[in-house]
Amino acid sequence: MTVPNPAQEGADRLLELLRAFARESRLPEPPEGIGLDTRLESDLGLDSLSRSELIARVERGLGVRLSDQALTAATPADLLRMAEIGATQGDTRTAAAPIAADAGDLQAPAEARTLLETLDWYRRRAGERTHILYYDGDDGPHPIRYADLALGASRVAGRLTRAGIARGARVAVMLPTGPDYFFSFFGILAAGGVPVPIYPPARPQQIEDHLRRHARILDNAGTSFMITVPEARTIAKVMQVQVGALREVLTLEGIGTETPLDDWAVPDADDIAFLQYTSGSTGDPKGVTLSHADLLANIRAMGEAVAIRPDDVFVSWLPLYHDMGLIGAWLGSLYFGVPLVSMSPLAFLARPGRWLQAIHRHRGTLSAAPNFAYELCLTRISDAQLEGLDLSCWRRAFNGAEPVSAETLRRFTERFAACGLRENALAPVYGLAEAAVGLAFPPVERGPRVDCIDRVRFAGSGYALPVGCEDPDVMEVVACGRPLPGYRVRVVDGEGRELPERHEGLLQFQGPSATRGYYRNPQATARLIRDGWHETGDRAYLAGGDIHLSGRVKDLIIRGGRNIYPYEVEQALGELPGIRNGCVVAFAAADPRQGSERLVIVAETKEHDPGRRAALQQRARELATDVLGLPPDEIVLAPPRAVLKTSSGKLRRVDTRERYLAGKLFEGPPRPVWQLVRVGLSGLRQRLARLARDLPGRLYAYYAWALFYLLAPGFWIAGILAPTLKLRWSLARSGLRLLAGMTGMQLHVSGREHLEGLEHPFVLVANHQSYLDAAVLVLALDRPVSFVAKRELTANPIVGRYLARMGTLFVDRFDPQRGSSESAQLSAALERGAGLVLFPEGTFREQPGLLPFRMGAFAVAAQARVPLIPVAIHGTRARMPGDSFRPSPGKVDLFIGAPLIPQGGDWQTAVDLRESARAFIARQAGLKGG
Known part of the structure; x- marks a missing residue:
């Protein structure tokens, strides 16, 4: 008689589910087949959206509830361990009472000059009020009062002070969303330091790319300390090899027993509050310098544009290393004293319905997300999940940080109207780190506005000629709002001459939060500020007082005398069955044989059958020709993960083009251990080279000090x-x-x-x-x-x-x-x-x-x-x-x-x-x- 083995049965069932999912999704199957050690990313090409669907199937098939960390699982064996834990613990969710928005007479601290003064103001006047309700991976709510935030910050400041932090020292924060992040950010400020938010690697397969990009950022910032989680110590130590100024890596273990620092630093309003590095930073890191005055000016202007109310509640899953999540969601909520319901990005990606459920449960009035998040809600939330969902409280659903799709706006409004979502709730907005975060918001209570223009006329002359929205050559451009109070924008040509309405050109701005420049990067700063105006790096036109974005300056493709913008064709090809949505890039590549530029489109697909690939490539070429009015020179069907993205999900077109030119689109990432070894050796070479360069300076210093002591x-x-x-x-x-x-x-x-x-x-x-x-x-x-x-x-x-x-x-x-x-x-x-x-x-x-x-x-x-x-x-x-x-x-x-x-x-x-x-x-x- 054979005794059943529950563990083996669970493994067999998991692999059966995974193989069925691979067949249905037409995933590449390794030669040895799919086993417990198969790598989900490099072997099967699973991205975050594919993982989200797989996790849902595993939970249904095995009758378990997986933690959000399942999104970062490297192999089926990891998923199996998480499934065993989930089966033991069962559903650990707890019901949460709605967070109360205080509609009392407590006004925002208009006299506050810095973020620390703002926190201290609320600590003294409303210390017992809930500031943040944070949801952990088990959907358990954790209230953080203003007094809790101040105490946690004081303890982090105490640890930094005892570690020897100097005034103005830059401190990297590599933490996930959670109480430790909130405490660390203000703890660094209280200790006299400058926070430098960076994102932790989401998956082991990204370690090498993560370290290479962030080592350049930390080196540019002159970072002397890093605060991270204990699990990231190895990664942080490798960073220490590459970054000469990085003195110490700290974790917050035992922070609850740390002696608080009572004597907080007293920064001036013009002192740097934090450095915001653009998410696409590569070889030329651009750290936007933002002072306390900059941040408060932008927050106050956004509050006026939104008509902030005492009974508002902000709900956010946005990452705190990104300006929209850090400034727009958290620091804005702090300044105006409105409660913030916070969850991690992993929690949203694992179950998008959590975002809308949190708005329903806590009667959220304000929330923000990039366009892809609204799309994810449309595709991942079932009709059954809409039962009982009430979104009538949601008065402002901001959509920004990436191109806004008119189609997404329409579909989201139609789908969730049955849940009480008002038609005018969706608010496309525009901003950039160089302005702190926000630059343009639509008028209060106005819904989305879409401008229908002639595509051919616009591509040829740059004039946005209005046409009927049913016109066959129509191009839909979403209006992204009007400048915030106290801000100005203009559109200029290449010579800096201001253009009239509906003429496309370079978008520039002025305002009270315009950055003084990029940290330790005078060349980039000189390119940023021209004649008192700040460049946005975007092309746009103005119409009816609204900004209409047409594309990034660096992404513009000029071919046959026409301006081609990648976004529209990328979006269109992403809708083709067989091509991965959001994983298409178009760029210009030099053709040395013809002495001109070629239009190349790279699209990710999981299709491997030669016949189906050829048919898919032909359909993609036909659709691209229809959208662009001319055929692309080359369409490359690449495997998953070939198209590079930033930490916030934006396409890295320049980096993907470099991979294409180097012939590396079809190369998969090596195992994480080899990535660490390779980066470590690279860092060691860099350190030795740096020591060689520094040797004359070191010898001089030894000589000078020897003379002094003599x-x-x-x-x-x-x-x-x-x-x-x-x-x-x-x-x-x-x-x-x-x-x-x-x-x-x-x-x-x-x-x-x-x-x-x-x-x-x-x-x-x-x-x-x-x-x-x-x-x-x-x-x-x-x-x-x-x-x-x-x-x-x-x-x-x-x-x-x-x-x-x-x-x-x-x-x-x-x-x-x-x-x-x-x-x-x-x-x-x-x-x-x-x-x-x-x-x-x-x-x-x-x-x-x-x-x-x-x-x-x-x-x-x-x-x-x-x-x-x-x-x-x-x-x-x-x-x-x-x-x-x-x-x-x-x-x-x-x-x-x-x-x-x-x-x-x-x-x-x-x-x-x-x-x-x-x-x-x-x-x-x-x-x-x-």
């Missing part, structure tokens, strides 16, 4: 023993001149005449760029002065004792308006006739720009009625940046300004002194605030 003891002893301050000052200058001469540092001083005849007392203020600033000022001044320094320096007896002998005054903080004892100490020094030297920024950071000036120096000068001398230092940041303690030879310029004479002793006089000094320093040093 000279310093003698001059320190002499300074301690010298009987007078004048002699000690003279010895210090002699030692510094000797060190500067032997290390090749050149100091050029302008404006010495402003010090001639000037007697003590006076106050001198200078910008702070480096640890070299004090030494440069000592070299430039021919008289003893008293530096004002932080009291922490006295903890080192060698440093503290020497500075005290040099007349240094130690204070706890530099702002005497906040500390009467420090104010009295400085005033007493001035009464004794001392000359005081202060750095009103208080500290320095690696990136260029002036930090806010504290009022201490200016208030003391005004109260004592003594001259204030502004000094601009330029070059010390390049000689020894940040906390690197790695000097380099070169020139330093120092500009001494004319004394500013206080006209009174009040606060306004102090403010006037500060503004005049700041203006001089910014002008002479080539700096600006932020």
